[in-house]
Amino acid sequence: MGINPSFKNNKQSPENKKKAPIAVDDLFSELKKGNKTALAKAITLIESTHTDHKTLADQLIIQCLQLTNTSIRVGITGVPGVGKSTFIETFGSYLTQQGLKVAVLAVDPTSSISKGSILGDKTRMETLAKDANAFIRPSPASDSLGGVAQRTRESIILCEAAGYDVILIETVGVGQSETAVHSMVDFFLLLKLAGAGDELQGIKRGIMEMADAIVITKADGTNLEQVQLAKTEFKRALHLYPPKPNGWFPKVLSCSAIQNTGIAAIWDTVTHFVSTMKENHQFMANRKKQDKNWFLQAVDGLLKHQFYNTPGIQEQLKTLLTQIETNKVSPFAAAKVLIEGKTENT
Known part of the structure; x- marks a missing residue:
């Protein structure tokens, strides 16, 4: 079977390439064939910080877990x-x-x-x-x-x-x-x-x-x-x-x-x-332990991401950093204030 057209070096304009949607099923299909271009694209997808790309990356990983x-x-x-x-x-x-x-x-x-x-x-x-x-x-x-x-x-x-x-x-x-x-x-x-x-x-x-x-x-x-x-x-x-x-x-x-x-x-x-x-029987036991650790680290990462993207957090962060610089609050106390969602009047 030939390579999916989306992976060929065609002469699309840069604008068309940017608008081209990412088809997870097609990417997975090419990945299973050992297509290096597809693998490179897939890794680029999971490394992307774009919100839409994260959703697609999760879908791709779920399909790949069976292999x-x-x-x-x-x-x-x-x-x-x-x-x-x-x-x-x-x-x-x-x-x-x-x-x-x-x-x-x-x-x-x-x-x-x-x-x-x-x-x-x-x-x-x-x-x-x-x-x-x-x-x-x-x-x-x-x-x-x-x-x-x-x-x-x-x-x-x-x-x-x-x-x-x-x-x-x-x-x-x-x-x-x-x-x-x-x-x-x-x-x-x-x-x-x-x-x-x-x-x-x-x-x-x-x-x-x-x-x-x-x-x-x-x-x-x-x-x-x-x-x-x-x-x-x-x-x-x-x-x-x-x-x-x-x-x-x-x-x-x-x-x-x-x-x-x-x-x-x-x-x-x-x-x-x-x-x-x-x-x-240590080989798969170790793999399963690693998967559990991966899960816990993923939870930590998601909590951190969600916290810093909560509305108002960045403004509070700037205020508290200013207070730390002027010795109005200790770093530990400022962290506690940020976590509790309260800011002190300057």
Whole structure:
């Protein structure tokens, strides 16, 4: 069957394109066929802040839910410079060579000043971006914690509906809470550098406790000796942590994305983890727990959105901010006044 005309590169005028309605059923139909253009459009739809688009996005997600739980979701994190993009390109290419379809949801850091993002992952993953069995989607992290886009969970659902077998989620890796990533993936992979020192000691324990595997990157050339020392060090460190509730003991591996070494062992570790979790019934139990957390976070987000969009709230907010600046009220007292819906006379 051919691609729906709405997804072809026709020569419509910009005005006609803006007026073209979004047909959710058609979008879902193309999505099921693995149409990359449809998948890109669907992700753009769920990322939109337009009220009408939110309604359509919800309808699309509901249809896609019937096609979920078909992939392996892998979260990948690590500090800037560890080689996440290079690793993902080599890892993703290895997976497509095994006959798997791979989706990469790469989250770029957003400037707190300009609110802009580079979104350059397709440039950094040039080879993978050209792979017919791969899909790369960079998204801005915006103000969300954990270095993930606000709609990453929905994007995962869409990628599964489009038939992708492995979904790789790359975080910005700047020391933000990685709990958000951990709460939406099956396997959490932490990339580390050998000889990087302990400048990140304050966040290392929390991330390492969540990791299902630690991979020392750039294991090539003169760096091999340091990599072996780092592997020994991390293995010792992991024995100091309490065992995971699912009974899995994190593995410590190494690889060279440039020389394409150690990549197969990493995938073997992921598949072994998944089969183990399915055997002890932890895999779907974890997915169901994640769905409940997703629900609770969605409630929090909706309450916050509805509160700030309540008539009069923005005016009250401006008044209270002025009072805080002039030391007429404390921040905590001002928050209480705003929640209770009362303002004090200035």
